[in-house]
Amino acid sequence: MATLVEATSSQQFEDLLSKAGKFLTVVHFQAAWAPQCSQMNDVMGELAKENKHTMFVKLEAEAVPEVSEKYEITSVPTFLFFKGGQKIDRLDGAHAPELTNKVQRLSVSSGGLGGPGAEPPKEDLNERLKRLINAAPCMLFMKGSPQEPRCGFSRQIVALFKDHAIQFSSFDILSDEEVRGGLKTFSNWPTYPQVYVNGELVGGLDIVKELAESGELENTCPKAVTLEHRLKSTINRSPVMLFMKGNKEQAKCGFSLQILEIMNSSGVEYSTFDILEDEEVKEAVSVYDICKTIMMKPKDVFLHVNMIFCIYLPITNVQVRQGLKTYSNWPTYPQLYVNGELIGGLDIVKVRIDFCFTPQTIIALIITST
Incomplete structure (x- = not known):
């Protein structure tokens, strides 16, 4: 029956519910002016295929x-779930993982995923909980999401993590009653939020507050990579680093092309960093593409990968490009670094060549003088 249709009247809506019968019907209340609705329609399209x-x-x-x-x-996007013409569930907001999870769970009970009465083997709850608490080095089980906490305690713990630059992934317990109830027994901890590091329970908000006050939170939970750390790491990636528009094979501006010709004629080994297209951002896009292909799997799998994309790669090419200007107090590109120290841009290299006569001499001078 796999169908994705649009209802334009009340009568058509009622007819569609009647036609679906005992099978699950997912209704997306949308608005053309809301971009998040368009995004969720793409998600629905993928869900319809599966x-x-x-x-x-x-x-x-x-x-x-x-x-x-x-x-x-009262707001869009909103999703309602129907069986036999009766509303059985609701989801407010653009939450692709939660939508996927609800469709998976509700369609199974209505005979989907293989036909009426055909239910796939259900994963043991304890095994699922083990997999969830180990989904990331630091896992936060909370009400809502880091972007939209749905209780005061969850909001406080997210704020603490952000203040201390903690790198974490999260799971919304309100989206899965089985996980919400099971984790309390599994870890013998009756309240939420709950924090796990390397699969071990750390505790709830009070414990995290104590760790923060004692200065132990950063030692307990993994730290997020700061922009300064990223910049230091990148400029020291190779003894000679050239930050440019493009790469060794193709310069994307005249200044980068000129300095590239100087570097190539010097015979010195060097590495480049394309400020227009950060490789880690390309990897993040690849992760997102993977997310799209596996989004039909259980929600916790999608959520884990999605949060890795959102949190583990928080520094974009734009931030590197702009941050390096401030970090080195040098406003333009290209920029040449030797042993982590800024030499300068194209004009500086050209000036030194005027004095030293050859590219080989200037590069040798640069290396020996730093």
Whole structure:
């Protein structure tokens, strides 16, 4: 039945619910002016490919006000889940992992994923919990997300992590009652939020506060990479580092091309960093592409990969490009570094060549003088 359709009237909406019968129907209340709705439609399209017995419906909330009012739709995107014409669940906001999880769970109970009555083997809860608490070096089980905490305690612990530059992934316990109840027993800890490091329970908000006050939080939880650390690491990646627009094979501006010709004629080994296209950002995009392909898997798998993308690679090419200008107090590119020390840009290299006559001499002088 795998269907993705649009309902443009109240009658069409009711007809679609009737047609779906006992099978799951997911209705997206959307608005054309909201970009997040467009993104979630892409998610629904992928879900429709994998869930052959689920109907996915798009409905313009303002165009069919009688339906929106009936189901108390106050914001977009909002998702309602129906079986047998009755609403059984609801999801407010653009939360792709939670939408995926609900579709997976509700479609199984309605005979999806293989046909009526065909349910896949259910993973043992304890095994699933073990996998979740080990999903990242530091895992936070909370109400909501770091961007939108849904209780005061969760909001406080996220703020503490941010203040202390802690690198973490999170799981929204409100999206999965089985995990929410099971983890309390599994770890013998009755409240949330809960923090795990390397699969071991650290504790809740009070414990994290104590660790922060004693200065032990940074030693207990992994630190996020700061921009300064990233810059230091990058300029020391090779004894001779050239920050430029483009790379050795292709310069993307005239200044970069000129300094590249000087470096290539010197015979000195050097490395380059393309300030226009940071390789780690390319890797992050690859991770996101992987997320899109596995998003039909259980929510916790998608969430783990998605959070690695969001948190483990927080420093973008724009930040490196702008940050290096401030870090080295040098406002333009290209920039040449030797043994971690700034030599200068194209004009400096050209001036030294004027005095030293050859590119080989200038590069040798640069290396021996730093």
